[in-house]
């Protein structure tokens with residue numbers, strides 16, 4: 001299973017780096033060319049911004065088999081935005097009918113890293 005993420009200012013990328021994944025287990029969506037087919041099941045991790053900013057994430061999801069292979073979505077955000085906390089991930093969960101698996105603020109705490117790993121392990125054990 002892969003992790004696919006988008007990061008505008010580097011917080012989400014930092015979270016992914018903290019997971020210390022084996023090589024090639026993560027794919028960063030390229031805002032200049034999001035059209036990349038993953039070809040295997042993956043979890044999407046997205047920060048929260050206005051729809052114009054995250055449109056490239058939708059472009060990625062809708063490319064070839066990517067929508068079919070998306071197992072769930074994780075939201076990164078900032079709780080100061082209150083009701084708007086992780087709305088991008090929530091919108092993706094609703095629009096593409098996938099579960100919202102986890103949320104964290106900024107680049108995540110060590111506790112977030114630990115808890116997110118449990119979510120991934122859990123999902124992997126259900127698959128095997």
Ligand SMILES: Cc1cc2nc3c(=O)[nH]c(=O)nc-3n(C[C@H](O)[C@H](O)[C@H](O)COP(=O)(O)O)c2cc1C
Pocket residue numbers: 006007008009010011012013047048049050076077078079081084085086087105106107
């Ligand atoms: C212009 C702007 C708007 C944002 N709007 C929201 C928001 O509505 N809800 C939220 O939870 N976080 C919001 N955030 C916080 C970011 O999603 C958060 O800092 C995230 O960790 C950034 O990830 P990135 O550095 O990988 O792009 C906003 C940040 C900026 C700069």
